[in-house]
Amino acid sequence: MKINLLIKRNPLLKATFLTFLLLLFITNVNATETTLSETWSLLEQEEKAIGFSFDRYLRTEEGYLYTSNGVLQLEILGGPAQKMNIYAELCVDEHYLAKAYKIITDLGGKQNQITGTLTDGQITIVTTGPDGKDFQSVFQPEETGSLYFKESFLNYIAETKGLLVGEKYTAKVWDYGSNSLSNFTFKVEEKATYQYQGEAVAVFSLIEEEPGQTTWLVSADGDVYYSYNPLQNLSARKVEKEEIPELSALSLDVLLVPGNIRITHPFRSLSSKIKVIWEDVDFADFNFTDNRQRLLDHTITATTHEALLEISKDQRDFSGRVTLPLTESKFAPYLADTRFIAPSLPEVKELVKTICGEEIDGWLVTQKILSWLYQNIQPEMIPQTLTTKEILVERKGKCAEYAILFTAMSRAAGLPTKIALGERYQDGVWVGHLWNEVWLGEWVAVDPSHNQLAPDALLLKFVDSPEVMGTQKVRMGLIGKLGIIIEDVSLAEEEKPAVTLHTGIQGQTYTNADYRCRLTIPKGYQLIETEEQGMLMLAVVNTTGPETQIVLLPFSVPEGTIGAQILSSRIPVLGQVLPGFILISQESGEINDYPAAIGTWTYEHGKTFKQQNWIIINNDCGYLFVFNSSTEVWNNYESDFAAIREGFEIVD
Incomplete structure (x- = not known):
């Protein structure tokens, strides 16, 4: 078997395709093509199976063809898991030099395709969007000469020179993920053994020295048994199709780092x-x-x-x-x-x-x-x-x-x-x-x-x-x-406020000095100040109706922010997170003369619930009210919700 690394070396096809849901295409082998190998690989993150790929390596009349069909299970920003399917192919000549490539993608039925052709010292890229329109760009590298894909250069070395311990191999490669040229260098580190299907297989350990840090375990004839990309913390190992388990979700990191101190503004x-x-x-x-x-x-x-x-x-x-x-x-x-x-x-x-x-x-x-x-x-x-x-x-x-x-x-x-x-x-x-x-x-x-x-x-x-x-x-x-x-x-220093506030709860009234606001609630409700993922949150708890919840979330925004924009950005996210989400309305209103953006929707959680968001923006401070109750009793609490809104004031 030969080296098929379209998905193994970079399961997300670089960050270019990091968050696309991709369409799985099944390729048929033409009469003029000969299948040299077929391999299943399991993709893992921290020992959790998050995807798999089926790779083919074929001999063609012009040279060689690599194809890869892959599936990834993604979790994006805490939302529901989504399947991402990938089809990619690389075409090289009989000397393993890059000739063309194709990536086909789909997101919710919207297809995207990227094709690249390498001829006469230039690379022509055509991107086709969901509307079927093409966008073409042409790259003319200053340096010309032998140009490989990473995958084909590894095959070239394995087949024509052989893998020798201690040797380094370097080539100019075209990175189809970033549309750029780079120097690719890997070193054959040592001989080792790898356990596969209960047998110890002799392999070479390859280490990428530039531009990345991927490692591979490869047999003498070029069969990849294992690879690991430390930058993405993703590994791929050769398996039989029957070994592929139910997939967990790959969490797409947004570089979220907790702050060591809290700064309100x-x-x-x-x-x-x-x-x-x-x-x-x-x-x-x-x-x-x-x-x-x-x-x-x-x-x-x-x-x-x-x-x-x-x-x-x-x-x-x-x-x-x-x-x-x-x-x-x-x-x-x-x-x-x-x-x-x-x-x-x-x-x-x-x-x-x-x-x-x-x-x-x-x-x-x-x-x-x-x-x-x-x-x-x-x-x-x-x-x-x-x-x-x-x-x-x-x-x-x-x-x-x-x-x-x-x-x-x-x-x-x-x-x-x-x-x-x-x-x-x-x-x-x-x-x-x-x-x-x-x-x-x-x-x-x-x-x-x-x-x-x-x-x-x-x-x-x-x-x-x-x-x-x-x-x-x-x-x-x-x-x-x-x-x-x-x-x-x-x-920046503020003008000293006319009224001095102290943050805290006194009876039925909550005051926040940082956000210059005060909330007084009716009897039958209790105030609880808490924190969620570093953000302050005030829960208004109904002491007799646990299905009814009210939350006030103060937050910071750049001056000039529009409340309706924040509401509109929340709705698609909630539509993914809340089961059975149905948007009822988006409108405008007021809370004590302050303009508010209002959104109302229902969702399912054992029964049907109704939720309403009110968002107020005042300078660089924002205030989000969330009213939540089952539809069965919503009307019984509407007067309480109105009283809570009337009890809110911004102390300028």
């Missing part, structure tokens, strides 16, 4: 000192500096890195710094089309023209695009990463979609733009985040998803890149190996 932060602690990822892979962040110190022990950073909110006015478009060759990577970012699309150019008109000042163009994005793209925690074209159609997404579309629009205006990756602190936790940097005589950070021209001092940068995939090596490497400590932080 992070968006008011002006400066901070942050210690970052991590393992395994090389310090050289980071870029900790930008216009607002600098490295104070870096230490390393045998396995652990520590970096001390100072971050300051940069509130300078950059007007008049650059005139667009910028066309110098040094900016070419930051103006180009990439896998997800497409400034050359006619609809992007037309949109930028509509938004910016004749404006050519780089700072003012930045403001116009940032404002349009925040008002027209709906925040929603979708699992997949959308392309520019898809974002314009869907008009929704998480921080990645905001950053991608901002990059495409800014580049279309002639403004060099980067993607930045790091962590954002909010409500007691750090969460992985993407934002942007634009060239205004220097690289300047802006955060489209939070509508921040001058990001606060609790936005922590790790790395930047001209493309999304360029940030993912650091992201994947930090999973499960990251700690963040806030050593110092200073916040």
Whole structure:
């Protein structure tokens, strides 16, 4: 059997396909193709089976063909498990040199396809979206010559040279996940044995030295028995089809890190000192500096890195710094089309023209695009990463979609733009985040998803890149190996409030000094202050009706946040989490003259329940009320719900 690693070496086909639900395609062997091997592999994370793949290796008239059909069970942000099916194929010539590849994907019936052709020193990529429209990009590498896929280079060495202990092998390979060239080096570490089906099989241990850290156990004739990717903490081992068990869910990590202290209003932060602690990822892979962040110190022990950073909110006015478009060759990577970012699309150019008109000042163009994005793209925690074209159609997404579309629009205006990756602190936790940097005589950070021209001092940068995939090596490497400590932080001073508040519960009244609010509840209810995943929460408990619950959740937001946007982003998530979810209405209302976004729905949990969310935004403070009861008794409590809302006040 030969080396079939399309799924084994990277079960998610790089982060490009990390969160897609993919369609399983069954390939038929043509009369001119000969099957050389067929292999089943079980994919595991921490000894839990999270997927499997069926790989074929075939001889064709032109050379060789690798195909891989895979299934993954995914859990996205605590939501329900979803099956992800994968079909991929690689075509190589008789010398194992890369010729073409195809990846076909599907999410909820929406198919996506990527095909690549390598000819005459260039790589042509065609992406076909759910609408059937094609987007083509062409890569012309500066270096030409023998170009492999990782999979085919491993086969080439195993078949033509043989695996020799102590030897290193290097080749230029095309990474079809990130659409980029890289040097691939692996070393044959030692001979070993591997237990398979009760027998000890002689294998070679291979270690990838660049660009990743994958290890393989491979027989002399190229049969892969085991592989492990430490950056993703994923392994694959050869099995018989009958051994494949029921799958557990692969948890997609969003780099969630608990905060060491709680900061109520992070968006008011002006400066901070942050210690970052991590393992395994090389310090050289980071870029900790930008216009607002600098490295104070870096230490390393045998396995652990520590970096001390100072971050300051940069509130300078950059007007008049650059005139667009910028066309110098040094900016070419930051103006180009990439896998997800497409400034050359006619609809992007037309949109930028509509938004910016004749404006050519780089700072003012930045403001116009940032404002349009925040008002027209709906925040929603979708699992997949959308392309520019898809974002314009869907008009929704998480921080990645905001950053991608901002990059495409800014580049279309002639403004060099980067993607930045790091962590954002909010409500007691750090969460992985993407934002942007634009060239205004220097690289300047802006955060489209939070509508921040001058990001606060609790936005922590790790790395930047001209493309999304360029940030993912650091992201994947930090999973499960990251700690963040806030050593110092200073916040913008507020005017001294006219009324002094003290946080706590007195009888039927709850007061929160940080969020400047007070809630008085009717008799028959009890107040309980608690915490959930680092967020403060006030439970209003009905002492006689356990099926009825009320919760008040205060939270922090950037100024200018719209309550209706938050509500709209909650509904799709709840639609996945709550069984039998049915949306009844979205509307607006008021709580004591404060505008509120209101959502009402039902769900099933043994019986039918009704839930209503009310969201108020006041400056950088948000307040979420959740009213929940079975539909059988909902009407009996509506007057109580109204009384609780009337008992809420914001103390300005």
